[in-house]
Amino acid sequence: MSTAGTAAGRARGLVLVVEDEPAIADVVRLNLAKAGYGVHVEHDGERGLAAVERLRPAAIILDVGLPGLAGDEVCRRLRAGGDWTPVLFVTARDDAVDRIVGLEMGADDYVTKPFSPRELVARVTGVLRRAQGVPDAAPQRVGRVTLDAVRRRVFVGSAEIALTATEFDLLAHLMRRPGRVFSREQLLSEVWGYSSVAGTRTVDVHVAQLRAKLGGASPIRTVRGVGYAVEHSSAAEPSP
Known part of the structure; x- marks a missing residue:
């Protein structure tokens, strides 16, 4: 208008x-x-x-x-x-x-x-x-999930998965540091750019959305009482 x-x-x-x-x-x-x-x-x-x-x-x-x-x-x-x-x-x-x-x-x-x-x-x-985003030089792979930060694309095997900008950056943030556990407060601050205890439920919802979209290939695990991490063992698998 x-x-x-x-x-x-x-x-x-x-x-x-x-x-x-x-x-x-x-x-x-x-x-x-x-x-x-x-x-x-x-x-x-x-x-x-x-x-x-x-x-x-x-x-x-x-x-x-x-x-x-x-x-x-x-x-x-x-x-x-x-x-x-x-x-x-x-x-x-x-x-x-x-x-x-x-x-x-x-x-x-x-x-x-x-x-x-x-x-x-x-x-x-x-x-x-x-x-x-801030593109990394090379695509990252954790298990069957491949994340291309330059083109902002995510694949499970050969199938591309559509993500929102926030879902993409949350997954990228976790995949850059496989094995590291992030609290909800850390993720809210580092991915969303603001801090609010009341807003940590937002992190849970986005993780749930990511898991649903990635299906059984999702490398994200919940660390009870702490937060979330990407499985370190999956990150050690060789790239194709």
Whole structure:
């Protein structure tokens, strides 16, 4: 519906904001533009979906409680259609079940209203950082799972597995250090870029999603009372 941002901001990345409350959308737009992003705003789910296809944004801020086509359904349709643009959910509902459902739909992060505009911008920056990643020179292999950080692709055997940006970076972080046990707090800080005891459930949900997608080949193990690690013995298997 409206687009803002200088050429330099658009070069940093266009963020699509889908928010039905004009006052909130305007605050988000102003803060993102101030941080150097290009911004396009829509106020309902159908227009938001159309804008994704038309504009190919770098990231999407998506209100869950949109009229008509809800935000979680917008995300579900994007993922079902093979679109893995990073999505950050914004919602007025501060319920753990809602957060988990949102992440299971394929969202990369989740912010609850009322929120600090500066925090929201920081979360967007974090999501984009995870989407871009820091490429390693050579693909990493743990058991049957191969992770190519340069091309941001993951395979189980010869089959490619579609992951969100956050799922990819979580798996990459664990696979870079096979055998090392990470606490949930460490993973939240080092992968998501922020720390919150209340947010550690987010780590559990993403690990569960990774395991479901990788199936029996998943090398991630739970260390009871501590956190997660990738099986060191699997990492010793030779590459093909």
